[in-house]
Amino acid sequence: MSEEHLKTTLKALKDRFGLRESELMKDPPTLVCEPGKIVEVSQVLRDEFAFNFLCELTAVDYWPEEEPRYNLVYGYYSHAQNVRMALRVPLNGDDPSIHTIEGVYKGANWHEREVWDMFGIKFEGHSDLRRILMPYDWEGHPLRKDYPLGYEEPQFTFNFDEIDKRKHHGRYEEA
Amino acid sequence: MDEPLEVNYKELQHLVSERALKGETVLLNMGPQHPSTHGVLRLLLELDGEVIVNCVPDIGFLHTGIEKNMEAKRWELAEVMTDRTDYLNNTGNNLAYCLAIEKLTDLDVPPRAQAVRVILVELERISNHLVWLGTHALDLAAMSLFLYCFRERESILDIKELCSGQRMMTTYFRPGGLWRDIPEEFEIAVRRFLRMMPERIKEYEALLTKNPIWMDRTRNIGKISAENAINMSLTGPVLRGSGVAYDVRKAQPYSGYEQYDFIIPTGTHGDVYDRYLVRMEEMRQSLRIVQQALDRLPYGPFRSNNRKYVPPPRAELGTSMEAVIHHFKLWTEGFNVPKGAVYQPVESPKGELGYYLESNGGNQPYRVHMRTPSFIHLQALPLLCKGHLVSDLVGIIGSVDIVLGDCDR
Numbered sequence: 001m002s003e004e005h006l007k008t009t010l011k012a013l014k015d016r017f018g019l020r021e022s023e024l025m026k027d028p029p030t031l032v033c034e035p036g037k038i039v040e041v042s043q044v045l046r047d048e049f050a051f052n053f054l055c056e057l058t059a060v061d062y063w064p065e066e067e068p069r070y071n072l073v074y075g076y077y078s079h080a081q082n083v084r085m086a087l088r089v090p091l092n093g094d095d096p097s098i099h100t101i102e103g104v105y106k107g108a109n110w111h112e113r114e115v116w117d118m119f120g121i122k123f124e125g126h127s128d129l130r131r132i133l134m135p136y137d138w139e140g141h142p143l144r145k146d147y148p149l150g151y152e153e154p155q156f157t158f159n160f161d162e163i164d165k166r167k168h169h170g171r172y173e174e175a
Numbered sequence: 176m177d178e179p180l181e182v183n184y185k186e187l188q189h190l191v192s193e194r195a196l197k198g199e200t201v202l203l204n205m206g207p208q209h210p211s212t213h214g215v216l217r218l219l220l221e222l223d224g225e226v227i228v229n230c231v232p233d234i235g236f237l238h239t240g241i242e243k244n245m246e247a248k249r250w251e252l253a254e255v256m257t258d259r260t261d262y263l264n265n266t267g268n269n270l271a272y273c274l275a276i277e278k279l280t281d282l283d284v285p286p287r288a289q290a291v292r293v294i295l296v297e298l299e300r301i302s303n304h305l306v307w308l309g310t311h312a313l314d315l316a317a318m319s320l321f322l323y324c325f326r327e328r329e330s331i332l333d334i335k336e337l338c339s340g341q342r343m344m345t346t347y348f349r350p351g352g353l354w355r356d357i358p359e360e361f362e363i364a365v366r367r368f369l370r371m372m373p374e375r376i377k378e379y380e381a382l383l384t385k386n387p388i389w390m391d392r393t394r395n396i397g398k399i400s401a402e403n404a405i406n407m408s409l410t411g412p413v414l415r416g417s418g419v420a421y422d423v424r425k426a427q428p429y430s431g432y433e434q435y436d437f438i439i440p441t442g443t444h445g446d447v448y449d450r451y452l453v454r455m456e457e458m459r460q461s462l463r464i465v466q467q468a469l470d471r472l473p474y475g476p477f478r479s480n481n482r483k484y485v486p487p488p489r490a491e492l493g494t495s496m497e498a499v500i501h502h503f504k505l506w507t508e509g510f511n512v513p514k515g516a517v518y519q520p521v522e523s524p525k526g527e528l529g530y531y532l533e534s535n536g537g538n539q540p541y542r543v544h545m546r547t548p549s550f551i552h553l554q555a556l557p558l559l560c561k562g563h564l565v566s567d568l569v570g571i572i573g574s575v576d577i578v579l580g581d582c583d584r
Contacts, residue, residue, distance in 0.1 A: 053405055055408065055518075
């Protein structure tokens with residue numbers, strides 16, 4: 001029953017929106033969707049195919065690849081049919097933005113804030129797009145691949161001031 | 176001095192009502208050091224008298240960048256970090272991570288390892304619920320229960336120590352099975368616990384379930400309908416308290432959960448009291464599962480024989496050159512996971528815990544994302560507490576069962 005439902009859903013989405021299957025995702029079955037269609041596809045998934053539950057929303061950064069630099073991953077689950085599926089949405093690197101699906105799944109709110117915080121992907125129409133895990137005055141988006149993992153630069157006499165300027169406390173002292 | 180104030184108002188404008196900006200309602204900061212927020216959770220409350228008009232959760236105080244750190248560690252070393260996310264459910268986190276790797280690599284897990292995993296995860300569920308019950312009751316002023324719950328939790332921690340040598344951060348499950356076989360005393364210890372626990376749960380219930388103060392404090396508080404709960408992506412006891420029988424163990428069984436006989440308790444009203452009842456019944460069901468798994472505990476290997484991912488037994492190193500090579504390879508560069516991505520959900524005590532793992536074919540994860548129940552449940556907090564008193568908020572926070580390490584990662 002549920003397997004059949006999954007098959008008809010995938011087929012319908014492929015026919016109607018021209019989606020193709022993702023080769024990367026091993027489980028659950030995944031389609032690749034264009035960024036412009038995500039709200040429409042989510043709406044159809046929820047209303048017509050009973051995928052009433054958004055279980056996962058995250059992003060992956062493929063830097064230094066520029067096109068598409070990011071992939072967003074949306075995971076859906078249907079309580080009635082007991083099946084899972086996912087969508088992958090490729091996004092280009094330069095000023096990435098996508099429309100929010102908060103209107104379809106309310107639970108997407110914090111997921112999207114987290115993706116904005118960690119990857120700097122903007123969600124248009126989001127009701128409250130603030131940083132969520134990092135401090136509100138943080139610079140940069142930590143989970144991007146071009147963001148260094150950490151490690152403090154050693155300050156020697158010849159480059160002490162230069163590194164000191166880049167450090168966080170420098171800004172507070174001025175104010 | 177004017178500037179910071181202006182910034183704050185701008186930040187608040189769309190979060191609180193007009194009345195707060197005019198001064199008709201009071202803005203109160205609760206946390207991050209408040210004892211009843213279960214860790215470092217900060218809530219900005221807008222109060223009309225003692226009634227909550229608005230609640231804005233502020234999280235991230237415990238953010239340690241675990242996802243980023245895992246990307247810089249090898250697959251088997253990164254597992255150690257999963258323990259530290261939800262520190263009341265260590266084995267559950269290990270299980271989700273290992274299952275995801277096993278799915279990516281098509282690694283087999285012997286039946287004995289699966290059964291031991293189920294036993295430990297279910298014991299962990301009881302232990303998590305005991306901490307929840309103790310602190311929840313403590314928040315609502317039932318002091319003595321806290322001490323009883325931690326007494327019983329201690330015996331579960333002892334069992335974990337017996338297996339892995341660690342009380343909390345076990346990392347006992349490894350991709351392909353377990354770190355080592357369970358000791359002989361394991362069965363005795365678990366059976367002793369199984370004999371003792373049902374009576375103890377009865378004692379807890381005698382203290383709380385029909386207690387008029389407890390019922391006054393919890394009934395019709397923090398209600399959420401099934402429809403809203405699903406739309407807010409809630410899972411676990413919070414969703415089951417609203418009457419939706421969704422449990423990953425039943426819906427999409429893993430680790431052989433389909434062999435065990437247990438029921439999913441559900442509530443009807445979706446209030447704090449129903450969530451309490453659901454969790455109490457879940458403890459009993461977990462005991463049932465442990466009993467069945469222990470009775471049928473199969474003999475055999477405790478980890479897979481696939482030497483590309485699982486180290487060879489120590490005894491073989493003296494005789495087999497091949498074993499030495501595998502051992503050396505695994506301990507110096509780890510194993511490579513084929514390119515691919517997977518989303519693996521498990522039922523943690525708090526709800527659906529999902530691991531999204533992506534590999535680019537190397538010996539380190541390319542991306543790890545944890546869909547943690549505490550994070551998702553906290554965003555429903557404003558919905559749950561609107562219109563209630565501040566004293567009820569404490570009960571509501573307790574009833575959604577959050578761990579901030581799980582939430583902030």
